[in-house]
Amino acid sequence: MEKQFVDLLSEELKLQETVGEEHIHHMNITFGEARRLASQYQKEAEKCNAATEICEAARERAEALLLKERKITSLWEQRARQVGWQGE
Incomplete structure (x- = not known):
């Protein structure tokens, strides 16, 4: 019974680690996109100026x-x- 509990906890920790890694990956993609857009907007602002x-x-x-x-x-x-011109 104790081994099953340890196995369940171990599985839960692995799941949390996987979810955390996916979250970090998603945040990195989002951050990269935000940086790209900020750079694009900066270039547009410079063109406008x-x-x-x-x-x-x-x-x-x-x-x-x-x-x-x-x-x-x-x-x-x-x-x-x-020379004699009379305007309006």
């Missing part, structure tokens, strides 16, 4: 060009008024 910087630089260039165009337009309008 780079694109935002490019857009901001383009906006600044467009703003500078618009200011330049307004100055030129104002100059031409001033010259036109000097």
